[in-house]
Amino acid sequence: MWEILYGKPVPFDLNSKxxxxxxxxxxxxxxxxxxxYENTAKxxxxxxxxxxNTDPKERPTATEICDVFAEWQNNQSILSELSESDEKLQNIKNEDMHVYIVSHYKSCFILSNNDDKG
Incomplete structure (x- = not known):
């Protein structure tokens, strides 16, 4: 949901050794x-x-999240809050939302059936 709202991957610094x-x-x-971010709708x-939530049982299901979104569509005050928040978040400069992406590659030997000479 964070990535959907801000339109960027979650910015954790995995570059550190x-x-x-x-x-x-x-x-x-x-x-x-x-x-x-501060201007995110409450x-x-x-x-x-x-x-x-650290307890999976306390997290909403996908169905529950869809139900919440449907409720929001029918609530003018929430729609206004979301719209105002969206306008403010558009003003966040890209440099304030740093993204660190690191790929680690390693090779390994995989034995295939063709390698078995038995």
Missing amino acids: LQSKLQFQIQVCGGLRPHI CYADLIKKCW
């Missing part, structure tokens, strides 16, 4: 979450936070 994939996963399990920020 100290930051391994496992360490990152442990940090996420420990509560690490991306920053929610209703949307609250929904994002529900989706980030």
